[in-house]
Amino acid sequence: xxxxxxxxxLRGKKIVVVADESIDIKNRKILNILAKPLRPDTKFKLxxxxxxxxxxxxxxATQIDSVLADHFVEKKNVNCFISDNTPYMILAGQKLMxxxxxxxHSTCWAHILxxxxxxxxxxxxxxxxxxxxxxxxxxxxxxxxxxxxxxxxEQDCMPSLPPVPVLTRWNNLDCGC
Numbered sequence: 001x002x003x004x005x006x007x008x009x010l011r012g013k014k015i016v017v018v019a020d021e022s023i024d025i026k027n028r029k030i031l032n033i034l035a036k037p038l039r040p041d042t043k044f045k046l047x048x049x050x051x052x053x054x055x056x057x058x059x060x061a062t063q064i065d066s067v068l069a070d071h072f073v074e075k076k077n078v079n080c081f082i083s084d085n086t087p088y089m090i091l092a093g094q095k096l097m098x099x100x101x102x103x104x105h106s107t108c109w110a111h112i113l114x115x116x117x118x119x120x121x122x123x124x125x126x127x128x129x130x131x132x133x134x135x136x137x138x139x140x141x142x143x144x145x146x147x148x149x150x151x152x153x154e155q156d157c158m159p160s161l162p163p164v165p166v167l168t169r170w171n172n173l174d175c176g177c
Contacts, residue, residue: 020084060088
């Protein structure tokens with residue numbers, strides 16, 4: 001069921017709900033549902049983490065509706081649903097908007113930025129290769145890092161290394177959704 005602290009945190013308040021699907025160590029699909037009151041001074045709390053057998057819009061919407069009922073959240077108090085932009089999450093958002101009159105559905109900004117970055121990478125292969133080469137040259141060889149810092153000092157430049165680019169691989173997991 002749910003803790004009384006979570007019920008007290010959410011009950012009677014306008015809330016934001018976040019849902020994301022992941023895969024656990026046993027390769028099972030897990031639906032994680034987080035919520036928080038619509039106030040800047042509160043943090044999201046995990047209110048449910050369930051194994052789901054069918055990763056589709058109906059299952060996601062049903063699970064969210066059930067979890068909100070378990071926490072005594074009235075549908076009129078659900079103001080925003082945040083998810084990734086997979087087709088089944090967009091459809092789940094539409095199903096929830098039919099149930100929750102005041103709800104808006106938004107795609108997570110981290111996912112949007114990731115998609116924009118992937119689009120830039122795919123359209124600029126030379127820049128992508130250069131950045132990858134620089135990352136490899138500086139992260140795999142301490143002597144090269146030291147040499148770069150020495151050259152920067154000699155040139156009266158700020159002796160600091162560039163940020164290490166991180167390639168997020170969200171699209172590589174095929175969960176069969």
